[in-house]
Amino acid sequence: xxxxAIFKEKKRTLSLEVFPPKTDSVYEKVEASVNEIAELKPDFxxxxxxxxxxxxxxxxxxxxxxxxxxxxxxxxxTCVNASEESIRTQVEDLAKAGIKNILALRGDLPExxxxxxxxxxxxxxxxxPVIKKYGDFCIGGACYPEKHPEAANLKTDxxxxxxxxxxxxxxxxxxxxxxxxxxxxxxxxxxxxxxxVPVVAGIMPVTNAKQMERIIKLSQAFIPRRYIALLxxxxxxxxxxxxxxxxxxxxQIIDLLANDIGHIHIYTMNKPDVxxxxxxxxxxxxxx
Ligand code: FAD
Numbered sequence: 070x071x072x073x074a075i076f077k078e079k080k081r082t083l084s085l086e087v088f089p090p091k092t093d094s095v096y097e098k099v100e101a102s103v104n105e106i107a108e109l110k111p112d113f114x115x116x117x118x119x120x121x122x123x124x125x126x127x128x129x130x131x132x133x134x135x136x137x138x139x140x141x142x143x144x145x146x147t148c149v150n151a152s153e154e155s156i157r158t159q160v161e162d163l164a165k166a167g168i169k170n171i172l173a174l175r176g177d178l179p180e181x182x183x184x185x186x187x188x189x190x191x192x193x194x195x196x197x198p199v200i201k202k203y204g205d206f207c208i209g210g211a212c213y214p215e216k217h218p219e220a221a222n223l224k225t226d227x228x229x230x231x232x233x234x235x236x237x238x239x240x241x242x243x244x245x246x247x248x249x250x251x252x253x254x255x256x257x258x259x260x261x262x263x264x265x266v267p268v269v270a271g272i273m274p275v276t277n278a279k280q281m282e283r284i285i286k287l288s289q290a291f292i293p294r295r296y297i298a299l300l301x302x303x304x305x306x307x308x309x310x311x312x313x314x315x316x317x318x319x320x321q322i323i324d325l326l327a328n329d330i331g332h333i334h335i336y337t338m339n340k341p342d343v344x345x346x347x348x349x350x351x352x353x354x355x356x357x
Contacts, residue, residue: 104138149177194229
């Protein structure tokens, strides 16, 4: 099913992100976790695309597997270092596998990898028409409540988001954020700029301190003092930290829903127990 149709049908949705295996040797292990997450029957599941296409066949296989489990899949696709031919092949493979939704992304050039002459589509907004040329998909894109790290300022970044929507992006999923006020401000500015597509709030339950260090480095997300205190207090107690992170994410989601933000996406890090616990915490809320 197309995600645009799901959003038309349901005011509240809970979707879950998984990542595919980097190597063949761990395929079965990752597949088992993904299957467990699919058993939770979220509204849809997204499958990431490894840096510069390094997981292309596994992204397709995992997304196809999710569809076979009766859950709508959203396959990510990046254009960094990709030729039109390689994008066409991936898009056609996804269509053959029954995938109806693609998250169109630019991606990042991995450290130490040179740009090839093939890299002709410089932004996600340029990838969208290529996807449309080779298949009938509902296309989503990424957005950044704290601005994309390369953008000079939020206004420029939002102007570029509008370009993405004008190119055919039907919904946006946010980078993770830990302070809902940042999201509310951002949404207001998106709407002021004429961006009216659904915006899915991306929530990351950070269940270990190392993961948080990495996140701060990569996304430059603002971490509220309340979260820092929790990480400090429970960093040596993994089970306690996990429980506290799940509670924090649940609290964030309830606040979003209470403020009429209906579409929530959880970055599960392939952890079925974390996804299941958050879903359980919200079971009555998502019934209505
Ligand atoms: P773009 O929309 O192209 O924007 C990138 C930068 O270029 C921004 O600063 C923007 O303001 C600027 N820009 C955009 N259009 C123009 C223009 N026309 N002219 C000038 N400047 C412009 N990475 C992966 O490798 N695999 C994944 O599966 C993956 N999934 C993700 C899912 C989500 C929800 C998010 C938020 C990110 C994901 N990423 C993934 C990371 C993403 O690839 C990086 O953040 C990347 O740096 C930007 O991708 P984008 O699609 O947002 O790029």
